[in-house]
Amino acid sequence: MTALLDRQADIGAAAARTVDFLLARQDPGGSWRDFLLPAGLSDSWVTAYTAEALLGDGEDTAPRAAAERAWRFLREHSLPEGGWSYNPGVPGDADSSLWALRLADGLAQAESPTARRGFAFLARHVRPDGGLATYADPAAIRGYVGLPAFISFDGWTQSHACVSAAGAHLAPHADTLAPYLLDRQADDGSWPAYFWFDREYATSEAVRALAKLDATAHRPAIERATGWLIRRTSLLAAAQGAIRPAFALACATHALAEASDQADARRAARAGAAALAVWQRDTGGWGPTARLRVPPPHAIDPPEDVRWTRWQGMPADAPASLEGLAATFTNFSPDHRGIFGAATALRALRAVTKGAAA
Template sequence: MTVGGDPTARAVERIGPAEPDVTAAAADLMAGLATTPWGQVSPSVYETGRLVALAPWLAGHARRLDFLVAAQRPDGGWGGPDGYAVVPTLSATDALLAELRRSGGGHARTDLARAADRGLAALSLLADELDDRAIPDMPAADLIAAALVESIDRSLAAPVPGVAGGGRPRTPRGLDGAGRLAAVRAMLGAGTAPPEKLLHALEAVGGDARGVPAARPGPTGIVGASPAATAAWLGEKAPDPEDPARRFLETVVEQYGGPVPCGLPITVFERAWVISTLVRAGIDVTVPPTVLSSLRQALNPAGTPAGEGLPADADTTAGALYALGLLGLPFRLDGLEPYRREEHFCTWQGEDGFSVSTNAHVLEAFGQYLVRHPDSPPRITEVVPGLAALLLDHQRDDGSWHDRWHASPYYATACCALALGRFGGGRGRPAVRRAVRWLLTTQRADGSWGRWEGTPEETAYAMQVLLLVGPGDGACQAAGARGYAYLARSASSGEDGPALWHDKDLYRPAAIVRAAVLAAVRLARLESGVMVRAGDDAPIGR
């Protein structure tokens, strides 16, 4: 989705001194934050499949079926490579089987049956080929997989018209969440409120989600910042047209044309990331008053959620604080205190696992605060060296970092290297140099960077590290120039790039990705050739 055309394409469509184009594109991007307040997120096979199965009454049902059939891969699966295919393939296959079992009309039923058969075959191969190491760390993946295997098994208990069957699906190793799913269902059945983070995947409990008091929709009708969770709460029968939850779903469907994203809204998260990325690269931006006020109003001592329906988290809180700090506005750090642990900051209360990118963003928030308040007490000043040491401990031998919120090590490496380059002091510099070496050795022949293939998003992350915190030598400049040429070529092709961010399904936050590309373009185009190095107080610029 774009606002007024693709500003990234306009920003890199020609090589040369086109700094005003970058500024104009950034202005378009900032305007889009205000006009599309829920966020700009790619549609999800997983979430769209759940709506097909759970809410056939919702407008756009036929378009969602078309989307699923068109998105199927040649091998019969859906979604990203390797383990990233499990959840979307389960969801799409379950949705098609549910549709085929419904009486009436034939929405190209032969095509649906063929796609369902191919999906079942793909699931069988995935279960055989994947081991625990190939399963990505995605939210509620074990609950979702267990629920969908169970649902597909029920659908295949009797013959499905046009579907050969080919055996029942099995849950891949590493995603056996049947016991946890039963515990969540028992919790809801007893009237006990589940952890707030589970509401984002409420659809996993199926019919048990209908009308659950603990999941009552928010002011705009949203349950768990998720169309699927909202649909599960409403149930399979069409609710009153004036029901706020139904209106939320219809608004999302109208915005996306049928298919839906897996997380919406992402208001605060999107705005914080876009602002900080642009300002850190020295791009002159005017933040719309509504956008700025939304960041300020979202902050509170308990932390800040990415959007309505989600629990507060340290990552979004830190991102919002850092954005305000880069804009030169005062802020307090108390919203991060609930997430402080002995050696790190958790992403949310009760987090299973650990995120280096969350801790890198917390380092930036504390570091930016200390730029204006250097005489702060030890409880604040001690955080910066502590988090810097933590990030150093998690750097891989090759110089990269990996994280649970993104499929690509280039994202995690950019988060950690940029934070260490600015606030890591003397201990951070060797780690940044190792990251730079890794980036220089992994650049592709066409000038791009990428985990599976070269992408504009991952290329932008690599270029920001090289041009913001790299040593400023000829190797970094030459690699940045090759990356810039790749961005110019990719913009002319009109390709959006793959979904790489972790939610229940891989997703692409379009505005955030465009901001990263614009930042890389700006840095590569600095006409004077003089940049303020990381660690200086002045912003990057001429």
């Protein structure tokens, strides 16, 4: 019993250090910035995701104040057509918008004019198959990227499981997105992630959304996902190396703590949280472990037969042609400032702490 209490205390202390890490890195204007892709740093999307994680600390004054500052930033940087984007220089997208709306919902701002425009913008991204596309129309993003009309953007304008799963946490979209998510679940219990290397992200968002909507009706899907997540947690928590897979482990841990009432799932969640606490750096973060990728816009599935390269800027010898533009795809960026991964870990640590107290 003493060992269990000590572990719970370690997990709680790790969560508190994560909060301090995130609060210390919020810009005076209310934003957080992370990732580095051809579009630059992300602020709107990362700010929404991070603030929503901090808001989960309930009425704790400092995290809530930070979330409110973030909402003011997002309100000021919402797009004229409604919604939000990776950063204000990029056309609006569903993923950035849904995270801002999840924050608005948590702050009781879902009925505000800004959020109403955001919900209307998000609704335009629902595809005929019931899922959410990252981009509703190729025209704006095509113009931003600079590709000619004969290049297909079908990959970026199709439904994406990773985006749909996160959007299913919004009440106006939960019922319509659930059938799509159930249809997209893989045989092994996971969900695919178009913009992420780690399926744990999409799987965590999907299974938690389904459990929140109707745990009884969706039990078969939840149990399949739970089995996959338990196996993944065991493998991830045992990882060695200079940079541990904290982002993927945090996603899996969060899902097991919230979506399943199975004893083995709770044990796996506690083990995952304990590993996160051990891996945490003195700064309160984990380093760059969330890997965001950019498939070519025509790719229906992210290509597996290419070498993904970390984006370091346009190569000096890249030609000013389609070949040069191609260099901006099949690349990835880790969360080099560690903000996104820390926000994800905070969700996981908090979920395990709450489960232990229940």
